Amino acid sequence: MPKPLLVSLIWLLALSISAGFRFWGKSQPLPLQAPTLVVWLFVFLPSTLLAVWLTLAPSQRVDSGARQSDLFDRESR
Structure with a gap:
């Protein structure tokens, strides 16, 4: 998408x-009159999920940088 x-x-x-x-x-x-647990979930769950996503998402797409250095090597020849 x-x-x-x-x-x-x-x-x-x-x-x-x-x-x-x-x-x-x-x-x-x-x-x-919301229960305390519901209030805590509304306050902290979105930020916790976002922090987990930001922490785990980049580790799945870690690039060694080899493609970029290969590209620069080919351009300089």
């Missing part, structure tokens, strides 16, 4: 979730 399309879909999903919460909040004006 092309990156611009993926980013657009993620933004559209985030916008629809936000709009859903907004409309739900208007129909339920009382404060939400």
Whole structure:
């Protein structure tokens, strides 16, 4: 899937979730009494998943740099 399309879909999903919460909040004006565990998950789960992804994703595509140095060697000949 092309990156611009993926980013657009993620933004559209985030916008629809936000709009859903907004409309739900208007129909339920009382404060939400969420359990503490749910609050902690909403606060820390996204950042934890992002940190794990950023830590593990580059290690799967590690390049020794051989291709770039081979390219420079061929250009200089």
